[in-house]
Amino acid sequence: MRILLVEDELDLAGIIKQGLAEAGYAVDMAHDGEEGLYMAETYPVDAIILDIMLPIVDGIEVLKTLRKKGILTPVILLTARDALLDKIKGLDTGADDYLTKPFVFDELLARIRSLLRRKATVKEAVIRVADLEVDTASHQVKRGGKSVSLSAKEYALLEFLAYRKGSVVSRTDIVEHIYNEEVEMDSNVVDVYINYLRNKIDKDHRKKLIHTVRGAGYILKED
Ligand code: CA
Numbered sequence: 001m002r003i004l005l006v007e008d009e010l011d012l013a014g015i016i017k018q019g020l021a022e023a024g025y026a027v028d029m030a031h032d033g034e035e036g037l038y039m040a041e042t043y044p045v046d047a048i049i050l051d052i053m054l055p056i057v058d059g060i061e062v063l064k065t066l067r068k069k070g071i072l073t074p075v076i077l078l079t080a081r082d083a084l085l086d087k088i089k090g091l092d093t094g095a096d097d098y099l100t101k102p103f104v105f106d107e108l109l110a111r112i113r114s115l116l117r118r119k120a121t122v123k124e125a126v127i128r129v130a131d132l133e134v135d136t137a138s139h140q141v142k143r144g145g146k147s148v149s150l151s152a153k154e155y156a157l158l159e160f161l162a163y164r165k166g167s168v169v170s171r172t173d174i175v176e177h178i179y180n181e182e183v184e185m186d187s188n189v190v191d192v193y194i195n196y197l198r199n200k201i202d203k204d205h206r207k208k209l210i211h212t213v214r215g216a217g218y219i220l221k222e223d
């Protein structure tokens with residue numbers, strides 16, 4: 001999943017970006033409201049973490065503009081302590097959630113997962129396809145009850161497929177949601193990672209779960 005982080009405090013932005021990347025998210029960053037608005041309109045991100053106090057255009061204005069344009073990407077606002085009015089204004093403007101600074105990073109991760117679940121057709125924290133289990137909270141993956149060890153990118157790809165289980169996902173979709181703008185759009189990368197995943201998820205099992213749909217992409221499903 002791909003997340004846009006709009007935060008002008010560079011130290012904090014760097015820490016959040018690193019934490020999100022370690023959790024397997026692709027992260028795009030903007031450091032003022034104008035850049036954030038542009039990126040939110042341009043990139044197919046799955047969620048936006050939006051600071052309220054921003055240079056050029058503040059977070060509330062960014063949010064207002066996005067919603068006015070019909071862009072409904074889930075937004076978590078970052079607010080200063082005691083900024084009750086900001087919280088109210090933010091929620092009324094169409095924010096999905098907010099977090100008061102300073103916050104515990106694990107809480108931000110939990111809130112992101114909750115937003116992504118709300119958007120997905122899958123509502124459970126543990127996504128199941130046949131005997132495959134993808135735990136989106138702990139990032140643990142099991143096949144037939146046995147733990148499968150995946151790299152961060154392999155996990156991100158599997159999670160992306162799992163949230164859309166039963167639906168065909170195109171290579172372009174995968175590239176756009178698993179990688180940020182700094183990565184060259186090369187859909188061969190997807191095939192390489194699909195192969196890694198197949199080796200770890202399907203190879204030792206008679207029932208295959210990752211299927212190629214010729215000319216369309218991939219689908220995770222039972223049969
Ligand atoms: Ca700020």
